[in-house]
Amino acid sequence: MVQQLARAEAPLDPFAITWYRVFAKTRETPDTMTIRMRPLNGQPPTFKPGQFSMLYAYGVGEVPISISGDPANRRYLEHTVRSVGAVTGALAGKGRGELIGYRGPYGRGWPLEEAEGKDVAIVAGGIGLAPLRPAIYHIVQNREKYGKFYVLYGARTPPDLLYKHEIERWRGRLDTQFLVTVDKGDERWRGYIGVVTTLFRHIRLDPANTIALVCGPEIMMKFTVAELKNQGLPEDQIFISMERNMKCGVGLCGHCQFGPYFVCKDGPVFRFSEIGSFFGRREV
């Protein structure tokens, strides 16, 4: 690490770690944090919305985490981490000033260039909003390049919603239809209640001119893709972000094999027509 401080930021090989310092942390939900971190040397790398990083908690382990920040921001990287195991727990527990090892960015992101000139429908479930947040930033900042813009977001309960302040801001935009629903409401919740697919009742997509970007647990994506197909969207206009047990991040180890693909290298974002024949299959 000391040697690295003295050397240029570019890693020598894909497994070399660059050290970043946490400088801010936002508690999104009781178990989910958004961590802002800067490299010890130089600037963070540029990334494409939908790409992921390998984050390393010293002495504990390394996990793939989607980059959740603004791709136009060159000052720091943001990752939203839900504490579900030893490594994510250690990362979520990192405080200001602590170090996190970084490799990346990796993988194929959302097809935002292909979506230019078209309507875009983003569908996110739970923490699946994190890898889609950079795409939302990008579209909002380049609004004139896209047609109608829909975001459908579902979470279990109101306290489980991520990025509440930003959602409030985005929902206030006249050029964006941002619908939020929760599975369980209470007397204080004034929004929609029901699973995320029920939000499709409130929008009408133009099947010939819409690109859909979907991320969430696999079962949520399965139902969402079915709903998109019901609305007439062909499979090659639907993109989903897959999650598998990624280890190397560069398509060498084979841990994240998904049919003929490696999720880390060929994904995590796939056109549904590429994977539809084996998506949701028990053996894959």
Place this chain on the structure above:
Amino acid sequence: MEQQVDVLTLLRDHPFTRDFPEEKVGELARITKVVRFTAGQRIFEEGEIHRRLYLIVYGRVALYFYIPGKGEFRYETISSGEVLGWSSLVEPYKKASGAVTVENTLALSLDSEKLMRMMEEDAQFGYKVYQKLVRIVADRLRAARMRLIDIYGGGG
């Protein structure tokens, strides 16, 4: 104020009734009134026999169960263009859940007993209404299954 709103126009416009023949829409208008609810108003309670079918024009209504010691568990919202109260057309006509408005709401309120008489007199019309109701119930069933699975629980 409500009386000034043209029931016929609203029926012709609502997704539930817009594809009915004009003559049926006219008959429906005679058993329909426009109702307005303020936010927080209870429309019916779980277990109640409430023979009205509501076509929501605008606003939002939450369906809920009351859980003793925990309060209301609101599990679904019904919004503009949707239908509230399918159980008023299915025996034993008891409400499967309570309904409370979360926003000011305007709805068309149909007399379910009279509607059922219309359906019995004209089986083809009755079949069409039940077809639409089955779709609504199937949607709710699908949503309930997805909640059972806890579709957001598997993400990492």
